[in-house]
Amino acid sequence: MSTPSSLASGPEGPHALRPLLDTVLDALSEGARVRGGPLPSGGPEAVAVRLRDAIGDVLPDQGDPDALHDIVRALAEGAADPSDPFCAAHLHCPPLALATAADLAASALNPSLDSWDQAPGASELEGLVTEALAAEVFGTAASRSTPPPKAPAAPNATAAPSAPSALITTGGTESNQLALLLAREAHGADVRLVHGANAHHSLPRAAWLLGLPEPVVVPAPAGALDPAALGEALTSCAAQRLRRGSAQPGALVVAATAGTTDAGLIDPLPEIAALCAAHGARLHVDAAYGGALLFSDRYRDRLTGLDAADTVTLDLHKLGWQPVAAGLLAVRDPHDLAVLHHRADYLNAEDDTEAGLPDLLGRSLRTSRRPDVLKIAVTLKALGRTGLGRLVEQVCDHAREFAALVHDHPGFELYAPPTISTVLFRPAHTGDAAVAAVRRRLLTEGRAVLGRARIDGRLWLKATLLNPHTRPDDLAALLKLVEGNTPR
């Protein structure tokens, strides 16, 4: 039994939720059936009109008993479904049913990770999972290959004080912001960001947000950061600063990328790390996309050099099959996090902390905070490193298969063999306008969601393959669809 004011937790919570979850599942099925493809057809205005008609007044005076069904159905009808093999534009993954089901428990229990007395268990779970993921990135004293069977993970309290750590974020963007904030607090507000033109847009945006100087952008015409160009930029920054009369060359933070948004490329991390060491620059690696290669025995070595970074962005709602949000910032030296310490008497009064209540406020810039760690924890444990690695390898294999189809097709041009699971391609003998037009036509007709990327001065179609269940037939059909809809 459920009334509009029934609560999700407490002894009656599961009983109240059960019929409502049935309503949601039915509405999801209906909406998907009506949509009938990877996204709704008709383009933005038609989709908006249908949604508005289905929903009506969003804040009526009197309640509407069909609201849950009608709104979920409308949302499903209006969704771009990332589990459709033809929905392959962005780092927008189809979430695992397991992770999604776990996320329901986060909503129902509603722990908030800003104080222990709102999240006694969730705060401990977050500590365990972030420690384990930081260890994946940076390693630990204990060898990963010989875990004591069935032993519990190391408790926070007894972990070496210098063990790497990680914070949970709303995604790569917040992780990149935090990485720059840590750099600012370590080196002062004149610390300068140096990033490739291939870096994620959130990095210069974070510099703006934090009031840092205008970043130095290193050209990356081929889509990855070129160590020679980076070296010149670092040398030139130091020289400029000294010419201006500074006694010191000024702090720099270099941002490299492991898995670019456009082409899925990995910057040459060992060379970049060596340059940073030589120039005394801090190193941040945005591995929002590529970080999950760590789970795969076949691909892990593409991330060699990652452990030399000071901070690393991970994002398991990309290559990790989590619903948004599932970001992390891994931090090699946990002392860097001390600058986030923050006191609010109602959440972490000094006498409470002294009496042993854990102080959680320094784990985020947010205050109320949903336990996004829950779905991540369930996924890591349910699949294990082997299961996750297999999913990573499946989507990388799909990219290779799709690239081979493109390569062998006389009507298409392939940008390059894929590094992770992104394939850039374009119809041969056409201009950029035709590339943009075929993508928009497929979008408007509700037939496929493809991305776009400008590299080397030309516009490419982008297929970001993140669905482990895509079949070879789907890939061939997708290419055929593009072929048949390219304006000539």
Place this chain on the structure above:
Amino acid sequence: MSTPSSLASGPEGPHALRPLLDTVLDALSEGARVRGGPLPSGGPEAVAVRLRDAIGDVLPDQGDPDALHDIVRALAEGAADPSDPFCAAHLHCPPLALATAADLAASALNPSLDSWDQAPGASELEGLVTEALAAEVFGTAASRSTPPPKAPAAPNATAAPSAPSALITTGGTESNQLALLLAREAHGADVRLVHGANAHHSLPRAAWLLGLPEPVVVPAPAGALDPAALGEALTSCAAQRLRRGSAQPGALVVAATAGTTDAGLIDPLPEIAALCAAHGARLHVDAAYGGALLFSDRYRDRLTGLDAADTVTLDLHKLGWQPVAAGLLAVRDPHDLAVLHHRADYLNAEDDTEAGLPDLLGRSLRTSRRPDVLKIAVTLKALGRTGLGRLVEQVCDHAREFAALVHDHPGFELYAPPTISTVLFRPAHTGDAAVAAVRRRLLTEGRAVLGRARIDGRLWLKATLLNPHTRPDDLAALLKLVEGNTPR
């Protein structure tokens, strides 16, 4: 049928989810039964040990088929359950089952609100709901009391360009950050924040984050901002700046609070708005807690003056029964939002925008973004203004009942009659150490979650009543529990 790699959306999604949701509901019930109270007993270390033992290795090499059940059960066993009447410390509400069920659909479909082609329907829904909530705060040309029956809400495209707007955030903290960012971009990086000592800690933290000058803190010994003290501070800021030789007095942004975290007080908004107008200061109101009084005919007039603000923080995961996150920043002049405009070729290329694809990047500082609007939309429509107003009135009534019990009890002292749903009280004839101790004892024994607040130089126990289903008996029993556990 569900395997560890089954996906949540697509035609098979609902079938894969159904058995997993049963597992989650069962695990929630079991965990709550084992917990047997508002929070787990034994204190932080004991809770942590039980959780670690239940979970074991968080990243095993091979997957564990019981992971979903075991981890959800452990989390439920280790939760502070906000739907327990004795869990009343924080602005940590018990979520509605309806909102929680809707949130499942957000996780399953996984729309991401950074580009139209990841969220065709969700982006339109977000536009409708934010417009409606901004209109609740600031009013619109159309009278709220005579909506055209059954007419669809005004589409974004045809809304007056100066209609108030709102952004969805992760909570009051992000809303406050954004409000200060808008002030910085409108007035320059030397804009100075002036806030009461009663303001939320996220406001000075946001000033630090954004590189603004040290804020001016106006004393608020009685828990609310005193207009006379604010007037003096504004006059003194201007004088200081002019003495330092500035041609201009420098921009100020005043932050007032409608629903303080400590006492649930509402600053005198009309007087503060008049002072801001007189001094040419920008006004931000943090109504994270109190904003939902707008839904109640009985309480709406406590927010008189709110519509004079430039920006208003709302947060429906406080007085709004949403799972975290459900924050908003309402903005009176939507042109203020233009500074958030941001271009990333893969998400909002110029030719796509010209061709009519909506540009979503300027709606947030995040990039990937979960549709938290869905649960809000379902709640607004399922309950209507009347239903939400009734819930608001229920918890405010509980606070009055609890305050009366305290007032009539010779063993307790009441701070003041409640303004919203927060009651500050303390055992009579004891010191602050005893107040802190009884709270920690109840926490450690798993018997009650009460908050604390320091006002007027004394420490108080805080009951934040947010559960509409709490009964008078529960309130009496809670008071009795405190009485019986206060050290003498």
